[in-house]
Amino acid sequence: MDRSGYKHFLFPKLTKATLLRMVLITVGAYLFFSRVCIPVRVDGISMEPTYHPGDFTFCCRVPYFFHPPRVGDIVFIRMSGWKVMYMKRVIALPGDRVAFRNGYLYVNGKLRQEDYVTTPSNWDLTPRKVKPGHVYVVGDNRKIPIGDQVFGQVPISRVVGKVLW
Amino acid sequence: MVSRRPLLTSFLCLALIVAAFSFLRLTKNDTERIKRHLALLESMVSLSSRNTPAPFLQKVKEAKLLFARNCQVIDHEDDFTGTYSPQALAALVLRFQGQVLSAKLAFYDVKITFLPGKREAWIHCTARLKGKARSQGAFDEFRELKILATKEQERWRFSRFVNIEALEK
Numbered sequence: 001m002d003r004s005g006y007k008h009f010l011f012p013k014l015t016k017a018t019l020l021r022m023v024l025i026t027v028g029a030y031l032f033f034s035r036v037c038i039p040v041r042v043d044g045i046s047m048e049p050t051y052h053p054g055d056f057t058f059c060c061r062v063p064y065f066f067h068p069p070r071v072g073d074i075v076f077i078r079m080s081g082w083k084v085m086y087m088k089r090v091i092a093l094p095g096d097r098v099a100f101r102n103g104y105l106y107v108n109g110k111l112r113q114e115d116y117v118t119t120p121s122n123w124d125l126t127p128r129k130v131k132p133g134h135v136y137v138v139g140d141n142r143k144i145p146i147g148d149q150v151f152g153q154v155p156i157s158r159v160v161g162k163v164l165w
Numbered sequence: 166m167v168s169r170r171p172l173l174t175s176f177l178c179l180a181l182i183v184a185a186f187s188f189l190r191l192t193k194n195d196t197e198r199i200k201r202h203l204a205l206l207e208s209m210v211s212l213s214s215r216n217t218p219a220p221f222l223q224k225v226k227e228a229k230l231l232f233a234r235n236c237q238v239i240d241h242e243d244d245f246t247g248t249y250s251p252q253a254l255a256a257l258v259l260r261f262q263g264q265v266l267s268a269k270l271a272f273y274d275v276k277i278t279f280l281p282g283k284r285e286a287w288i289h290c291t292a293r294l295k296g297k298a299r300s301q302g303a304f305d306e307f308r309e310l311k312i313l314a315t316k317e318q319e320r321w322r323f324s325r326f327v328n329i330e331a332l333e334k
Contacts, residue, residue: 044305079291079309079331081274086307086331125334137332150307152332 036061037164038082046139046149047087049118050074051163059085061161068156069093069135074163077137077154085160086150088137089116098136099127100146105138119143128153135159195321196277199286199314202321206231207270210258212296214267224255233315233324240328268296286321288312 012018033039042055051057051074059076069075069090077086091114092098092107099106103121105114121142130136130153138151209227219227228251236249249257262268275290290312295305313325 077331079274079307080276080289081291083273084291084293084307088332128334150332152334154332158331 038076038161040076040085040087040163042087044087046141046144047074047089048141048143050089050116050140051087058164059161060164063162064159069159069162075135075137076160076162077158078160082160086137087163088139088151090135091138092130092136094130094132094134096130096136097127098125098130100125103142116140117142133157195279195283195286199277199288199321200275202231202314202323203272203275203288203290206323207272210261210268210270210294212262212265212268214297219259221255221259224259225252228252228255228258230320231323233317233322236323237325239326241330264299266297266299268294270294284316286314288314 038059038061040057040059042051042057043053045053059082071090071093073090075088075090077088079085091105091112097108100123103123105112106127109127117140119142123142123146125146134153134155136151136153139149141149205227209224209231232249232251232254234250236251236254238245238247238249240246271293273291273293275288277286277288279286288311290310292308292310293306294308295303297303309329309331311327311329312323313327314321315324316322
């Protein structure tokens with residue numbers, strides 16, 4: 001592109017078509033980043049070592065337009081809105097029985113290998129069944145005492161989306 | 166003879182516009198008042214590291230403006246469930262401020278729904294309390310809350326706090 005080409009690209013003449021393009025791009029970008037792919041800054045240590053405070057990612061809603069959350073997905077759970085959300089990993093689906101023994105996760109009585117958990121833990125939780133229409137979510141950081149970690153079953157309707165990366 | 170039809174139509178349109186405008190204005194005013202009230206609650210609980218907690222009497226004065234005479238708290242996680250007077254709530258806030266070096270309360274995703282009659286409103290929000298405790302270091306807590314605001318003598322006051330359990334262990 002020559003010099004005048006760049007100039008024309010960066011500072012186009014304000015014609016009707018240019019204005020329409022600008023409006024469409026602005027509205028499209030706003031809708032995309034507020035409804036479809038929401039930028040998120042991680043705050044808190046409950047997903048360490050997978051995500052650290054200050055990390056940046058996107059909450060992508062597209063996958064859950066087609067299928068419900070799956071085991072292993074890292075999801076965002078809304079509270080009263082989308083400005084502040086929990087970031088957790090899905091470990092069990094509706095009807096599953098979840099338990100922790102000596103820090104190990106058991107789903108339906110079987111030990112589940114969790115490669116993403118790198119710190120030793122002493123979590124103990126009696127078996128409980130995941131209600132229909134719910135998923136069971138936990139943070140990856142099991143170093144946090146079980147009483148201080150926010151986790152549990154949550155209605156699928158509260159799951160906003162999953163991490164993009 | 167002049168037809169009355171266009172006159173009536175324009176009058177109806179004008180009346181509709183005025184009604185809609187007044188409705189919006191009234192709603193907005195109350196919404197703004199409730200939001201201002203939430204901001205007051207934020208500043209009542211928050212404590213900057215440079216400041217010391219305010220004297221008890223000042224806190225009671227603030228609490229009387231913010232909370233109803235009998236403010237109900239329903240909390241599934243902590244043992245705070247009960248009915249509190251503004252004095253009791255002021256004492257709770259002061260006790261909390263005595264245990265921290267700094268604290269900041271902030272409300273996010275605030276949605277206000279007025280009940281019929283416009284004398285009561287439900288506030289659905291996420292509260293974040295972040296700061297530094299004297300003993301255990303930093304803390305950063307979130308709670309999803311439903312707060313009932315009641316209009317008493319033309320002033321909004323918080324009369325019920327319900328802690329919503331988003332995740333059930």
